[in-house]
Each structure stands twice: as structure tokens, then as C-alpha cells.
Amino acid sequence: MKKLLIIPIIIFLCFIAQIFYMGHINESFFYNLTQTQNPYYEIKNINFHKGFLNSKADFTIEDKYNLGLISKLDFKFNNNYFSKFIAQGKLSNPFKLLDDKLQNKELAWFKIQSIQNDLNV
Template identity: 40%
Template structure:
């Protein structure tokens, strides 16, 4: 009987130690999210609360030139039984989209850890905006990026099922857009741009101008 009690005690103790360790590593991961050396961006309203099974964090990302900002909310699982370590969402920075986006959320994302790499999958909400000037339709958008353990991006893929802009006498339609960028050297999260030293691939099924 005492042997079983000891085994159960060791199991519970090991589980608790495991939870606290993962919670600690998640806090370190959150600190990597808010690390920024790009003067074009500022990070404000930083919040992190470490819990037992889950931890929560958030921050606001501001772009100095466009005056746009988005709030990023994150939920961390403090155990490895789930593959999706981090779930989150980000708010809409564009005022003209407020009427078509539910709860002011522009998208959601999940982040998974794979050995020394991590993969983030970002899903962009569908947009169907109509007004007197025309229509704006954006469907099936997502961004997928492979990062190293420091959250530096190694490659990124962007996909849209449909992009349709119709304004007065102009029309732009693009279907099944795929864009991939492979960086020669990993780039920091907030240093991402199309002109980095990299290889790029782009293809689509249909284009109308």
C-alpha cells in the first residue's frame, strides 16, 4: 500500500514540476514575442499572467508611420499533452473593416514547437465589403511560417483563395495566390520584408485587370 502511495506521490510531484517548467519556458517564449529592435514598430500594453495549466499574455503592436495598431492576445498551454502550444488572435487595425469583422478580430493563429524549430499558422478572416464605390472580397487567406527557437523566420508562405477589388471602373481579380519566401539567413519577427536576402516563388491560377 505504501509503495502505491509513494508512486502516486512521485507522479503528482513530477506532473507539478513539469507544469511549472513549461510555464517558465512559455514566459521566456512570450518575452521573445515582444523583443523588437525595429524602430518602425513599438510594443505597448504588455501583459503576461502565469497560470497553472494555462498562461495568458497580450501586447499591442504599433506601426509608427501608418499609425496602425493591433492587439495580439495569446494563450499558452503549460503542458505538452497538446500539440498546439500557443493559440491566439489579433485585432483589426483598419477602421473601414470594423463593420464586417466579428468581435473586431482580423485573424487567429496557432504555434507548434518542433525540436529546435517552431511553426506558426495564421488564419485571416474572410472579408466581404460592399459600398457605393465597389466591392472588396478577400477569401481563404492564411500565412504559414517556419521559425527557429529564437522566433526568427526561416521561410514564409502566404496564400489567398480569392482577392477581388472592384472600385468604380477598375477591377482586379486574383485567384489561388501562393507566395513563398526562403531567407538565406533567418530574420527577426519584426524585420520581415519582401526585400530581404532570399529566394521567392509566386504563382496563381487566374488574374484579371
């Protein structure tokens, strides 16, 4: 009887452990993404809020040529190995003249999906 009770407890603990592991992997992926150096743009206002099943992150990209192009990227990471998407996000519009034409001033939406240990964007 005790063995039958131990098996679901072990499965539950493994599920909880993979959630914490995926949260750590998502956080390191995000910080690796934002530490990229580029002569054309600068990444500012880096925020990462780790949650239990989901984590949220955002940052701002500004051009280095004083053209006034500023875009914000928002991410929602799923901290579950079995979820369909690793992350979902949206890119805000850096061009003022398109604000009237775009819904919610968003230029693009994206989803990152894992396919056999490779990333598909």
C-alpha cells in the first residue's frame, strides 16, 4: 500500500522539479539574449519576473544613431517542459507614423516552439 502511495508522490515531485528547472533555463536564455553586443542598437530596461508556471520578461531596444527608433519586446515564458510553446511575445512599433494603422501599436507577435531539442521561431 505504501508503494502505491510513493509512486504518485515521486511523479508529483519530478513534475515540480522540471518546472523549477525550466524556469532557470528560460531565465538564462533571456539574459543570454539581452547580453548581445551590437554596434547598431542598445538594449535597455531589462526586466525578468520569474513565476511558478509562467515567467514574464521585457526589454527596450534603442538605436545608437539618434533616429528615435525605440521598440519594446515583451515575453511570456512557459516554465513547463510539456507546454506547446517555450515563449510567446510581442514587438512594439518603433515607427510613429504606423501607430494609427496597427492594432495596439504592436508590430509583430511571435511564438518560440521546441522541436526535437532545436528552437523553431
